[in-house]
Amino acid sequence: MLIAVCSLKGSPGVTTLATALAVRWPGQEKPIVVEADPAGGDLMARFRLSDTPGLVSLAAAARGRSAADPNLLPQHTQLLPGGLRVVLGPVGAEQARAALTVLAWGPSWPLRRAADHPETTVIADCGRVDPDSPVFPIIRSADAMLLVARPHDDELAHVALKLQAAQQWSRRPCFVLVGDGYPTAEVSQALRIPVMGRVPRDDKGAAVLCGQGTGRRGPDKSALGRAAAKIAHNIHALAVNNGTRVPHLRVAVPGEPVSAAPLQPLGPQTRSGATS
Numbered sequence: 001m002l003i004a005v006c007s008l009k010g011s012p013g014v015t016t017l018a019t020a021l022a023v024r025w026p027g028q029e030k031p032i033v034v035e036a037d038p039a040g041g042d043l044m045a046r047f048r049l050s051d052t053p054g055l056v057s058l059a060a061a062a063r064g065r066s067a068a069d070p071n072l073l074p075q076h077t078q079l080l081p082g083g084l085r086v087v088l089g090p091v092g093a094e095q096a097r098a099a100l101t102v103l104a105w106g107p108s109w110p111l112r113r114a115a116d117h118p119e120t121t122v123i124a125d126c127g128r129v130d131p132d133s134p135v136f137p138i139i140r141s142a143d144a145m146l147l148v149a150r151p152h153d154d155e156l157a158h159v160a161l162k163l164q165a166a167q168q169w170s171r172r173p174c175f176v177l178v179g180d181g182y183p184t185a186e187v188s189q190a191l192r193i194p195v196m197g198r199v200p201r202d203d204k205g206a207a208v209l210c211g212q213g214t215g216r217r218g219p220d221k222s223a224l225g226r227a228a229a230k231i232a233h234n235i236h237a238l239a240v241n242n243g244t245r246v247p248h249l250r251v252a253v254p255g256e257p258v259s260a261a262p263l264q265p266l267g268p269q270t271r272s273g274a275t276s
């Protein structure tokens with residue numbers, strides 16, 4: 001199973017959510033996270049890891065021999081504390097884009113091959129995405145796309161503008177909100193899209209997933225981790241059951257097309273960040 005996590009604007013917490021989903025994924029076999037962000041990766045610096053193996057060595061290997069080998073991807077992972085396997089993106093955008101151009105090309109690229117194995121889930125952190133992005137083929141071929149946004153006017157205005165197109169990128173588009181801002185139901189109604197989940201603002205929980213802080217507020221205990229567990233469960237169920245109906249927190253206004261117009265002003269923002 002291949003899950004693409006991405007945003008349309010800003011830095012809403014895509015990498016943090018991709019990592020949290022992997023840690024809280026249902027079942028024994030934890031997913032492999034691939035930092036496929038064309039703007040460059042963050043996990044190498046956050047966890048002070050070596051720059052190889054990673055996305056660049058994977059691209060070199062995929063060029064040199066059969067990218068169809070399902071074992072290629074696992075061979076280029078490093079372990080985060082706690083044991084999560086990650087293919088680290090290079091810090092530099094130029095290097096990342098070059099590697100992704102190799103990896104996303106052709107029908108037998110290594111992410112899809114690894115994800116085709118019934119026991120393997122790959123979570124690709126695709127960063128901020130548009131159709132010109134080198135990572136776009138990964139989104140297209142993913143089993144589900146998780147679109148992440150913060151429920152603020154600026155980010156939602158971009159989402160509203162691009163949502164109709166973005167929903168066509170994937171066979172299973174899912175929408176997730178992160179942090180404080182407009183209530184979930186208001187966003188869902190204004191954008192006319194179901195919201196699959198909401199991740200609360202949780203500075204300590206996020207810090208642990210960024211390599212800071214102690215394990216006491218780790219993803220097993222933190223509010224962020226609990227929210228990620230619910231979303232992981234929903235995506236897993238969606239993809240495993242081969243469904244296209246996206247589980248959601250609030251039902252969108254039925255029967256009306258998604259508006260591509262800028263978001264209409266919503267009610268006053270909540271201070272605490274409602275979770276429903």
Ligand SMILES: Nc1ncnc2c1ncn2[C@@H]1O[C@H](COP(=O)(O)OP(=O)(O)O)[C@@H](O)[C@H]1O
Pocket residue numbers: 007010011012013014015016017042127178179199200201202203206207210224
């Ligand atoms: N739910 C959250 N609560 C609090 N801080 C968060 C949350 N998600 C992400 N962050 C913080 O926001 C910053 C950007 O997160 P990151 O996941 O790197 O975003 P992106 O990948 O979208 O650029 C990081 O400092 C991270 O710790």
Ligand SMILES: [Mg+2]
Pocket residue numbers: 014015016037042125127
């Ligand atoms: Mg990121």
